[in-house]
Amino acid sequence: MELLIKKLNILVTLMLQISSVIFAQSIENKDxxxxxxxxxxxxxxxPTHTYKNDPYKDEDKYWPIGLxxxxxxxxxxxxxxxxxxxxxxxxxxxxxxxxxxxxxxxxxxxxxxxxxxxxxxxxxxxxxxxxxxxxxxxxxxxxxxxxxxxxxxxxxAPCPRFWCERQNVLMHIADNETPEDKKLFKYLTTKSGENISTIDDLATLYSTLKKEELNGLTLPDWTINVFPHKMQRLADLCANSFTWNEILKRFxxxxxxxxxxxxxxxxxxxxxxxxxxxxxxxxxxxxxxxxxxxxxxxxxxxxxxxxxxxxxxxxxxxxxxxxxxxxxxxxxxxxxxxxxxxxxxxxxxxxxxxxxxxxxxxxxxxxx
Structure with missing residues:
Protein backbone atom coordinates (compact mmCIF):
# COMPACT_ATOMS: atom_id res chain seq x y z
CA MET A 1 0.00 0.00 0.00
CA GLU A 2 2.81 2.39 0.95
CA LEU A 3 4.56 1.70 -2.36
CA LEU A 4 1.31 2.31 -4.24
CA ILE A 5 0.82 5.65 -2.50
CA LYS A 6 4.37 6.69 -3.42
CA LYS A 7 3.77 5.77 -7.06
CA LEU A 8 0.50 7.70 -7.09
CA ASN A 9 2.23 10.75 -5.60
CA ILE A 10 4.94 10.53 -8.26
CA LEU A 11 2.27 10.23 -10.96
CA VAL A 12 0.32 13.22 -9.64
CA THR A 13 3.50 15.31 -9.45
CA LEU A 14 4.40 14.34 -13.01
CA MET A 15 0.92 15.21 -14.26
CA LEU A 16 1.06 18.60 -12.55
CA GLN A 17 4.45 19.31 -14.09
CA ILE A 18 3.17 18.36 -17.55
CA SER A 19 0.06 20.51 -17.06
CA SER A 20 2.22 23.42 -15.94
CA VAL A 21 4.37 23.14 -19.06
CA ILE A 22 1.32 22.91 -21.32
CA PHE A 23 -0.23 25.90 -19.55
CA ALA A 24 2.94 27.98 -19.87
CA GLN A 25 3.33 27.14 -23.55
CA SER A 26 -0.32 27.88 -24.27
CA ILE A 27 -0.14 31.24 -22.52
CA GLU A 28 3.12 32.16 -24.22
CA ASN A 29 1.65 31.39 -27.64
CA LYS A 30 -1.61 33.16 -26.75
CA ASP A 31 -3.45 30.00 -27.87
CA PRO A 47 1.08 70.47 -14.17
CA THR A 48 -2.44 70.60 -12.81
CA HIS A 49 -1.63 73.54 -10.50
CA THR A 50 0.93 76.24 -10.01
CA TYR A 51 1.67 77.85 -6.62
CA LYS A 52 1.81 81.46 -5.42
CA ASN A 53 5.60 81.89 -5.64
CA ASP A 54 5.96 79.66 -8.71
CA PRO A 55 8.39 81.20 -11.24
CA TYR A 56 6.49 79.28 -13.94
CA LYS A 57 2.92 80.32 -13.12
CA ASP A 58 2.60 82.47 -16.27
CA GLU A 59 0.40 80.08 -18.21
CA ASP A 60 0.67 81.90 -21.54
CA LYS A 61 4.46 81.84 -21.38
CA TYR A 62 5.20 78.42 -19.91
CA TRP A 63 2.06 76.37 -20.50
CA PRO A 64 0.55 77.58 -23.80
CA ILE A 65 -1.37 74.31 -24.26
CA GLY A 66 -2.91 74.83 -20.82
CA LEU A 67 -2.51 73.29 -17.39
CA ALA A 157 -18.91 60.60 -7.35
CA PRO A 158 -20.08 61.62 -3.86
CA CYS A 159 -19.24 59.08 -1.17
CA PRO A 160 -19.41 60.63 2.33
CA ARG A 161 -18.46 57.39 4.06
CA PHE A 162 -15.21 57.12 2.11
CA TRP A 163 -14.16 60.72 2.76
CA CYS A 164 -15.10 60.49 6.44
CA GLU A 165 -12.97 57.36 6.82
CA ARG A 166 -10.07 58.94 4.95
CA GLN A 167 -10.30 62.02 7.16
CA ASN A 168 -9.89 59.75 10.18
CA VAL A 169 -6.77 58.29 8.57
CA LEU A 170 -5.40 61.77 7.84
CA MET A 171 -5.93 62.74 11.49
CA HIS A 172 -4.08 59.58 12.55
CA ILE A 173 -1.18 60.45 10.24
CA ALA A 174 -1.15 64.05 11.51
CA ASP A 175 -1.04 62.84 15.12
CA ASN A 176 2.13 60.93 14.26
CA GLU A 177 3.96 63.76 12.51
CA THR A 178 7.55 64.15 13.60
CA PRO A 179 9.25 67.47 14.44
CA GLU A 180 11.02 67.15 11.08
CA ASP A 181 7.66 66.83 9.32
CA LYS A 182 6.38 70.00 11.00
CA LYS A 183 9.60 71.79 10.10
CA LEU A 184 9.19 70.72 6.47
CA PHE A 185 5.58 71.98 6.33
CA LYS A 186 6.69 75.36 7.69
CA TYR A 187 9.58 75.58 5.21
CA LEU A 188 7.35 74.72 2.24
CA THR A 189 4.72 77.23 3.34
CA THR A 190 7.30 80.00 3.52
CA LYS A 191 8.96 79.20 0.21
CA SER A 192 5.91 78.36 -1.88
CA GLY A 193 3.63 81.07 -0.55
CA GLU A 194 0.90 78.47 -0.05
CA ASN A 195 -0.45 77.01 3.19
CA ILE A 196 1.24 73.60 3.34
CA SER A 197 -0.06 72.01 6.53
CA THR A 198 -1.26 68.55 5.49
CA ILE A 199 0.05 65.68 3.40
CA ASP A 200 -2.60 66.53 0.78
CA ASP A 201 -1.17 70.05 0.50
CA LEU A 202 2.34 68.67 0.28
CA ALA A 203 1.39 66.08 -2.34
CA THR A 204 -0.17 68.78 -4.53
CA LEU A 205 3.00 70.88 -4.37
CA TYR A 206 5.17 67.80 -4.92
CA SER A 207 3.19 66.92 -8.04
CA THR A 208 3.61 70.43 -9.43
CA LEU A 209 7.37 70.43 -8.85
CA LYS A 210 7.70 66.98 -10.41
CA LYS A 211 5.69 67.93 -13.51
CA GLU A 212 7.70 71.14 -13.96
CA GLU A 213 10.95 69.18 -13.70
CA LEU A 214 9.67 66.56 -16.16
CA ASN A 215 8.82 69.37 -18.57
CA GLY A 216 12.46 70.47 -18.57
CA LEU A 217 12.23 73.46 -16.24
CA THR A 218 14.86 74.28 -13.62
CA LEU A 219 13.31 74.28 -10.16
CA PRO A 220 13.93 77.16 -7.72
CA ASP A 221 17.02 76.90 -5.52
CA TRP A 222 14.90 76.47 -2.38
CA THR A 223 13.72 73.06 -3.62
CA ILE A 224 17.23 71.58 -3.56
CA ASN A 225 17.01 70.96 0.19
CA VAL A 226 13.65 69.17 0.10
CA PHE A 227 12.74 67.87 -3.36
CA PRO A 228 12.30 65.07 -4.03
CA HIS A 229 13.89 63.25 -1.09
CA LYS A 230 12.33 64.93 1.95
CA MET A 231 8.95 65.40 0.32
CA GLN A 232 8.77 61.89 -1.15
CA ARG A 233 7.91 60.03 2.05
CA LEU A 234 4.95 62.27 2.89
CA ALA A 235 3.74 62.29 -0.72
CA ASP A 236 3.81 58.48 -0.59
CA LEU A 237 1.83 58.57 2.67
CA CYS A 238 -0.78 60.66 0.90
CA ALA A 239 -1.10 58.08 -1.88
CA ASN A 240 -1.26 55.24 0.65
CA SER A 241 -3.98 57.01 2.63
CA PHE A 242 -6.57 56.31 -0.08
CA THR A 243 -6.26 52.56 0.56
CA TRP A 244 -5.02 52.68 4.16
CA ASN A 245 -7.49 50.09 5.47
CA GLU A 246 -10.06 47.60 4.18
CA ILE A 247 -12.91 50.10 4.19
CA LEU A 248 -10.99 52.59 2.05
CA LYS A 249 -9.82 49.84 -0.29
CA ARG A 250 -13.41 48.70 -0.72
CA PHE A 251 -14.67 52.12 -1.75
Whole structure:
Protein backbone atom coordinates (compact mmCIF):
# COMPACT_ATOMS: atom_id res chain seq x y z
CA MET A 1 0.00 0.00 0.00
CA GLU A 2 2.81 2.39 0.95
CA LEU A 3 4.56 1.70 -2.36
CA LEU A 4 1.31 2.31 -4.24
CA ILE A 5 0.82 5.65 -2.50
CA LYS A 6 4.37 6.69 -3.42
CA LYS A 7 3.77 5.77 -7.06
CA LEU A 8 0.50 7.70 -7.09
CA ASN A 9 2.23 10.75 -5.60
CA ILE A 10 4.94 10.53 -8.26
CA LEU A 11 2.27 10.23 -10.96
CA VAL A 12 0.32 13.22 -9.64
CA THR A 13 3.50 15.31 -9.45
CA LEU A 14 4.40 14.34 -13.01
CA MET A 15 0.92 15.21 -14.26
CA LEU A 16 1.06 18.60 -12.55
CA GLN A 17 4.45 19.31 -14.09
CA ILE A 18 3.17 18.36 -17.55
CA SER A 19 0.06 20.51 -17.06
CA SER A 20 2.22 23.42 -15.94
CA VAL A 21 4.37 23.14 -19.06
CA ILE A 22 1.32 22.91 -21.32
CA PHE A 23 -0.23 25.90 -19.55
CA ALA A 24 2.94 27.98 -19.87
CA GLN A 25 3.33 27.14 -23.55
CA SER A 26 -0.32 27.88 -24.27
CA ILE A 27 -0.14 31.24 -22.52
CA GLU A 28 3.12 32.16 -24.22
CA ASN A 29 1.65 31.39 -27.64
CA LYS A 30 -1.61 33.16 -26.75
CA ASP A 31 -3.45 30.00 -27.87
CA UNK A 32 -5.55 29.92 -24.71
CA UNK A 33 -6.25 33.66 -24.54
CA UNK A 34 -9.93 34.60 -24.33
CA UNK A 35 -9.99 38.21 -23.14
CA UNK A 36 -7.61 41.10 -22.40
CA UNK A 37 -8.39 43.91 -19.95
CA UNK A 38 -5.96 46.85 -19.84
CA UNK A 39 -5.84 49.65 -17.28
CA UNK A 40 -3.35 52.36 -18.19
CA UNK A 41 -2.29 55.80 -17.06
CA UNK A 42 -2.40 58.74 -19.45
CA UNK A 43 0.77 60.16 -20.98
CA UNK A 44 3.17 62.98 -20.04
CA UNK A 45 1.32 66.19 -19.18
CA UNK A 46 1.62 69.74 -17.90
CA PRO A 47 1.08 70.47 -14.17
CA THR A 48 -2.44 70.60 -12.81
CA HIS A 49 -1.63 73.54 -10.50
CA THR A 50 0.93 76.24 -10.01
CA TYR A 51 1.67 77.85 -6.62
CA LYS A 52 1.81 81.46 -5.42
CA ASN A 53 5.60 81.89 -5.64
CA ASP A 54 5.96 79.66 -8.71
CA PRO A 55 8.39 81.20 -11.24
CA TYR A 56 6.49 79.28 -13.94
CA LYS A 57 2.92 80.32 -13.12
CA ASP A 58 2.60 82.47 -16.27
CA GLU A 59 0.40 80.08 -18.21
CA ASP A 60 0.67 81.90 -21.54
CA LYS A 61 4.46 81.84 -21.38
CA TYR A 62 5.20 78.42 -19.91
CA TRP A 63 2.06 76.37 -20.50
CA PRO A 64 0.55 77.58 -23.80
CA ILE A 65 -1.37 74.31 -24.26
CA GLY A 66 -2.91 74.83 -20.82
CA LEU A 67 -2.51 73.29 -17.39
CA UNK A 68 -3.30 69.60 -16.89
CA UNK A 69 -3.00 68.85 -20.62
CA UNK A 70 -1.34 66.07 -22.59
CA UNK A 71 1.95 67.17 -24.17
CA UNK A 72 3.40 66.09 -27.50
CA UNK A 73 5.71 63.80 -25.55
CA UNK A 74 2.67 62.28 -23.87
CA UNK A 75 0.94 61.77 -27.21
CA UNK A 76 3.96 59.91 -28.53
CA UNK A 77 4.19 57.80 -25.36
CA UNK A 78 0.59 56.68 -25.82
CA UNK A 79 1.02 56.06 -29.54
CA UNK A 80 4.06 53.87 -28.84
CA UNK A 81 2.21 52.07 -26.06
CA UNK A 82 -0.49 51.24 -28.57
CA UNK A 83 2.13 49.91 -30.99
CA UNK A 84 3.63 47.80 -28.19
CA UNK A 85 0.24 46.22 -27.44
CA UNK A 86 -0.44 45.77 -31.15
CA UNK A 87 2.71 43.68 -31.46
CA UNK A 88 2.07 41.77 -28.22
CA UNK A 89 -1.47 40.75 -29.19
CA UNK A 90 -1.17 40.58 -32.98
CA UNK A 91 -2.23 36.93 -33.07
CA UNK A 92 -5.18 37.56 -30.76
CA UNK A 93 -6.68 40.77 -32.12
CA UNK A 94 -5.27 42.13 -35.37
CA UNK A 95 -7.82 44.81 -36.24
CA UNK A 96 -10.44 47.00 -34.65
CA UNK A 97 -14.02 45.80 -34.38
CA UNK A 98 -16.80 47.56 -32.53
CA UNK A 99 -17.96 44.14 -31.32
CA UNK A 100 -14.53 43.11 -30.03
CA UNK A 101 -13.16 46.30 -28.48
CA UNK A 102 -14.51 48.68 -25.84
CA UNK A 103 -12.63 51.71 -24.57
CA UNK A 104 -13.52 53.56 -21.36
CA UNK A 105 -11.85 56.69 -20.03
CA UNK A 106 -12.13 59.15 -17.20
CA UNK A 107 -13.75 62.33 -18.48
CA UNK A 108 -10.57 64.42 -18.50
CA UNK A 109 -9.09 65.90 -21.67
CA UNK A 110 -5.67 64.29 -21.09
CA UNK A 111 -7.32 60.89 -20.63
CA UNK A 112 -9.41 61.07 -23.79
CA UNK A 113 -6.44 62.26 -25.83
CA UNK A 114 -4.26 59.49 -24.38
CA UNK A 115 -6.84 56.87 -25.31
CA UNK A 116 -7.06 58.29 -28.83
CA UNK A 117 -3.28 58.18 -29.30
CA UNK A 118 -3.02 54.64 -27.93
CA UNK A 119 -5.74 53.48 -30.29
CA UNK A 120 -4.02 55.20 -33.22
CA UNK A 121 -0.90 53.13 -32.49
CA UNK A 122 -2.79 49.89 -31.94
CA UNK A 123 -5.38 49.97 -34.70
CA UNK A 124 -4.16 51.81 -37.82
CA UNK A 125 -6.70 51.21 -40.59
CA UNK A 126 -5.96 48.88 -43.45
CA UNK A 127 -7.82 47.77 -46.55
CA UNK A 128 -11.46 48.78 -46.49
CA UNK A 129 -10.97 50.54 -43.13
CA UNK A 130 -8.99 53.34 -44.84
CA UNK A 131 -11.34 56.24 -45.41
CA UNK A 132 -8.68 58.89 -46.16
CA UNK A 133 -5.46 58.00 -47.98
CA UNK A 134 -3.81 61.08 -46.48
CA UNK A 135 -4.66 60.09 -42.91
CA UNK A 136 -3.88 56.52 -41.82
CA UNK A 137 -6.10 56.74 -38.75
CA UNK A 138 -9.60 55.61 -37.88
CA UNK A 139 -12.05 57.00 -35.32
CA UNK A 140 -12.81 54.66 -32.42
CA UNK A 141 -15.48 55.45 -29.78
CA UNK A 142 -14.35 56.22 -26.23
CA UNK A 143 -16.88 55.96 -23.40
CA UNK A 144 -16.94 58.07 -20.24
CA UNK A 145 -19.31 59.52 -17.66
CA UNK A 146 -19.28 62.97 -16.00
CA UNK A 147 -16.56 63.26 -13.37
CA UNK A 148 -19.00 63.93 -10.55
CA UNK A 149 -20.90 60.75 -11.38
CA UNK A 150 -17.90 58.49 -11.94
CA UNK A 151 -17.92 55.72 -9.31
CA UNK A 152 -15.46 53.45 -11.11
CA UNK A 153 -12.58 55.17 -12.95
CA UNK A 154 -12.25 58.73 -11.61
CA UNK A 155 -13.92 57.91 -8.27
CA UNK A 156 -15.23 61.43 -7.86
CA ALA A 157 -18.91 60.60 -7.35
CA PRO A 158 -20.08 61.62 -3.86
CA CYS A 159 -19.24 59.08 -1.17
CA PRO A 160 -19.41 60.63 2.33
CA ARG A 161 -18.46 57.39 4.06
CA PHE A 162 -15.21 57.12 2.11
CA TRP A 163 -14.16 60.72 2.76
CA CYS A 164 -15.10 60.49 6.44
CA GLU A 165 -12.97 57.36 6.82
CA ARG A 166 -10.07 58.94 4.95
CA GLN A 167 -10.30 62.02 7.16
CA ASN A 168 -9.89 59.75 10.18
CA VAL A 169 -6.77 58.29 8.57
CA LEU A 170 -5.40 61.77 7.84
CA MET A 171 -5.93 62.74 11.49
CA HIS A 172 -4.08 59.58 12.55
CA ILE A 173 -1.18 60.45 10.24
CA ALA A 174 -1.15 64.05 11.51
CA ASP A 175 -1.04 62.84 15.12
CA ASN A 176 2.13 60.93 14.26
CA GLU A 177 3.96 63.76 12.51
CA THR A 178 7.55 64.15 13.60
CA PRO A 179 9.25 67.47 14.44
CA GLU A 180 11.02 67.15 11.08
CA ASP A 181 7.66 66.83 9.32
CA LYS A 182 6.38 70.00 11.00
CA LYS A 183 9.60 71.79 10.10
CA LEU A 184 9.19 70.72 6.47
CA PHE A 185 5.58 71.98 6.33
CA LYS A 186 6.69 75.36 7.69
CA TYR A 187 9.58 75.58 5.21
CA LEU A 188 7.35 74.72 2.24
CA THR A 189 4.72 77.23 3.34
CA THR A 190 7.30 80.00 3.52
CA LYS A 191 8.96 79.20 0.21
CA SER A 192 5.91 78.36 -1.88
CA GLY A 193 3.63 81.07 -0.55
CA GLU A 194 0.90 78.47 -0.05
CA ASN A 195 -0.45 77.01 3.19
CA ILE A 196 1.24 73.60 3.34
CA SER A 197 -0.06 72.01 6.53
CA THR A 198 -1.26 68.55 5.49
CA ILE A 199 0.05 65.68 3.40
CA ASP A 200 -2.60 66.53 0.78
CA ASP A 201 -1.17 70.05 0.50
CA LEU A 202 2.34 68.67 0.28
CA ALA A 203 1.39 66.08 -2.34
CA THR A 204 -0.17 68.78 -4.53
CA LEU A 205 3.00 70.88 -4.37
CA TYR A 206 5.17 67.80 -4.92
CA SER A 207 3.19 66.92 -8.04
CA THR A 208 3.61 70.43 -9.43
CA LEU A 209 7.37 70.43 -8.85
CA LYS A 210 7.70 66.98 -10.41
CA LYS A 211 5.69 67.93 -13.51
CA GLU A 212 7.70 71.14 -13.96
CA GLU A 213 10.95 69.18 -13.70
CA LEU A 214 9.67 66.56 -16.16
CA ASN A 215 8.82 69.37 -18.57
CA GLY A 216 12.46 70.47 -18.57
CA LEU A 217 12.23 73.46 -16.24
CA THR A 218 14.86 74.28 -13.62
CA LEU A 219 13.31 74.28 -10.16
CA PRO A 220 13.93 77.16 -7.72
CA ASP A 221 17.02 76.90 -5.52
CA TRP A 222 14.90 76.47 -2.38
CA THR A 223 13.72 73.06 -3.62
CA ILE A 224 17.23 71.58 -3.56
CA ASN A 225 17.01 70.96 0.19
CA VAL A 226 13.65 69.17 0.10
CA PHE A 227 12.74 67.87 -3.36
CA PRO A 228 12.30 65.07 -4.03
CA HIS A 229 13.89 63.25 -1.09
CA LYS A 230 12.33 64.93 1.95
CA MET A 231 8.95 65.40 0.32
CA GLN A 232 8.77 61.89 -1.15
CA ARG A 233 7.91 60.03 2.05
CA LEU A 234 4.95 62.27 2.89
CA ALA A 235 3.74 62.29 -0.72
CA ASP A 236 3.81 58.48 -0.59
CA LEU A 237 1.83 58.57 2.67
CA CYS A 238 -0.78 60.66 0.90
CA ALA A 239 -1.10 58.08 -1.88
CA ASN A 240 -1.26 55.24 0.65
CA SER A 241 -3.98 57.01 2.63
CA PHE A 242 -6.57 56.31 -0.08
CA THR A 243 -6.26 52.56 0.56
CA TRP A 244 -5.02 52.68 4.16
CA ASN A 245 -7.49 50.09 5.47
CA GLU A 246 -10.06 47.60 4.18
CA ILE A 247 -12.91 50.10 4.19
CA LEU A 248 -10.99 52.59 2.05
CA LYS A 249 -9.82 49.84 -0.29
CA ARG A 250 -13.41 48.70 -0.72
CA PHE A 251 -14.67 52.12 -1.75
CA UNK A 252 -11.68 53.43 -3.66
CA UNK A 253 -10.64 50.32 -5.61
CA UNK A 254 -13.59 47.99 -5.15
CA UNK A 255 -15.68 49.45 -8.01
CA UNK A 256 -12.86 49.08 -10.57
CA UNK A 257 -11.95 45.58 -9.37
CA UNK A 258 -15.65 44.74 -9.61
CA UNK A 259 -15.83 46.14 -13.16
CA UNK A 260 -12.72 44.43 -14.53
CA UNK A 261 -13.36 41.03 -12.96
CA UNK A 262 -16.99 41.24 -14.07
CA UNK A 263 -15.77 41.33 -17.66
CA UNK A 264 -13.61 38.26 -17.08
CA UNK A 265 -16.47 36.41 -15.38
CA UNK A 266 -18.94 37.32 -18.14
CA UNK A 267 -16.56 35.96 -20.75
CA UNK A 268 -15.99 32.74 -18.83
CA UNK A 269 -19.75 32.18 -18.59
CA UNK A 270 -20.30 32.51 -22.31
CA UNK A 271 -21.58 36.07 -22.41
CA UNK A 272 -19.91 38.86 -24.40
CA UNK A 273 -18.70 36.18 -26.80
CA UNK A 274 -17.46 38.70 -29.35
CA UNK A 275 -15.53 40.83 -26.87
CA UNK A 276 -11.75 40.47 -26.91
CA UNK A 277 -10.45 43.70 -25.41
CA UNK A 278 -11.43 46.24 -22.76
CA UNK A 279 -9.29 49.35 -22.29
CA UNK A 280 -9.61 51.70 -19.31
CA UNK A 281 -7.69 54.99 -19.39
CA UNK A 282 -7.21 56.14 -15.80
CA UNK A 283 -4.66 57.78 -13.46
CA UNK A 284 -1.61 56.85 -11.44
CA UNK A 285 -3.37 56.78 -8.06
CA UNK A 286 -6.06 54.49 -9.48
CA UNK A 287 -3.49 51.97 -10.78
CA UNK A 288 -1.44 52.13 -7.57
CA UNK A 289 -4.52 51.64 -5.38
CA UNK A 290 -5.81 48.79 -7.56
CA UNK A 291 -2.59 46.85 -6.96
CA UNK A 292 -2.47 47.70 -3.25
CA UNK A 293 -6.00 46.41 -2.83
CA UNK A 294 -4.95 43.14 -4.48
CA UNK A 295 -2.24 42.96 -1.77
CA UNK A 296 0.76 43.80 -3.91
CA UNK A 297 3.36 45.32 -1.60
CA UNK A 298 6.27 47.56 -2.54
CA UNK A 299 4.87 48.10 -6.02
CA UNK A 300 6.31 51.03 -7.97
CA UNK A 301 4.10 54.10 -8.25
CA UNK A 302 3.07 54.22 -11.88
CA UNK A 303 4.76 56.81 -14.11
CA UNK A 304 3.24 58.13 -17.33
CA UNK A 305 1.98 55.26 -19.46
CA UNK A 306 2.02 52.71 -16.63
CA UNK A 307 -0.29 49.77 -17.33
CA UNK A 308 -1.93 46.80 -15.66
CA UNK A 309 -2.98 43.94 -17.94
CA UNK A 310 -5.38 41.16 -16.99
CA UNK A 311 -5.44 38.20 -19.38
CA UNK A 312 -8.13 35.53 -19.20
CA UNK A 313 -6.97 32.10 -20.38
CA UNK A 314 -8.98 28.94 -20.94
CA UNK A 315 -7.07 25.71 -20.33
CA UNK A 316 -8.85 22.33 -20.32
CA UNK A 317 -12.25 24.01 -19.78
CA UNK A 318 -10.95 25.97 -16.77
CA UNK A 319 -10.27 29.69 -16.61
CA UNK A 320 -7.10 31.32 -15.32
CA UNK A 321 -5.96 34.92 -14.88
CA UNK A 322 -2.55 36.24 -15.76
CA UNK A 323 -1.66 39.69 -14.41
CA UNK A 324 1.07 41.86 -15.93
CA UNK A 325 2.37 45.29 -14.97
CA UNK A 326 4.47 48.03 -16.51
CA UNK A 327 5.42 50.94 -14.24
CA UNK A 328 6.26 53.31 -17.10
CA UNK A 329 5.68 53.98 -20.80
CA UNK A 330 8.16 52.11 -22.96
CA UNK A 331 8.61 49.30 -20.42
CA UNK A 332 7.06 46.05 -21.63
CA UNK A 333 4.56 44.63 -19.09
CA UNK A 334 5.98 41.80 -16.99
CA UNK A 335 4.06 39.12 -15.13
CA UNK A 336 3.27 39.48 -11.45
CA UNK A 337 2.39 36.62 -9.13
CA UNK A 338 -1.05 37.38 -7.72
CA UNK A 339 -0.85 37.33 -3.89
CA UNK A 340 -2.79 34.61 -2.06
CA UNK A 341 -3.24 32.71 -5.28
CA UNK A 342 -1.28 29.85 -6.81
CA UNK A 343 0.39 30.17 -10.19
CA UNK A 344 -1.49 29.96 -12.46
CA UNK A 345 -4.27 31.76 -10.62
CA UNK A 346 -7.73 30.43 -11.32
CA UNK A 347 -10.50 32.91 -12.05
CA UNK A 348 -12.58 31.33 -9.29
CA UNK A 349 -9.81 31.96 -6.76
CA UNK A 350 -9.30 35.61 -7.61
CA UNK A 351 -13.06 36.15 -7.56
CA UNK A 352 -13.22 34.55 -4.13
CA UNK A 353 -10.28 36.61 -2.84
CA UNK A 354 -11.86 39.89 -3.96
CA UNK A 355 -15.47 39.23 -2.95
CA UNK A 356 -15.36 41.83 -0.14
CA UNK A 357 -14.21 44.59 -2.48
CA UNK A 358 -16.47 43.61 -5.37
CA UNK A 359 -19.58 43.51 -3.18
CA UNK A 360 -19.49 47.26 -2.57
CA UNK A 361 -22.83 48.96 -3.20
CA UNK A 362 -21.78 52.56 -3.82
CA UNK A 363 -25.23 54.14 -3.98
CA UNK A 364 -26.31 52.53 -0.71
CA UNK A 365 -23.19 52.07 1.42
CA UNK A 366 -21.60 55.45 0.67
CA UNK A 367 -24.44 57.16 2.49
CA UNK A 368 -24.92 54.81 5.44
Missing amino acids: SLELVVILHRHGHRT DQLTNKGKMQMYNLGKLFREEYKTFISSYSVKAVQVNSTNYKRSHMSAQCLLAGWFPPSGSEIWNEQLIWQPIPIHSVPIDKDQTLALR FSGPLIKETLFQLKEKSEGRNKDKKLFIYTVHELVLFSFLRTLNFENIKYGEFGAAIVLELHRIHHRYFVKLLYSHSAGVAPYELTIPQCSTPCSLDKILSNTEYYRSVDWDKQCFE
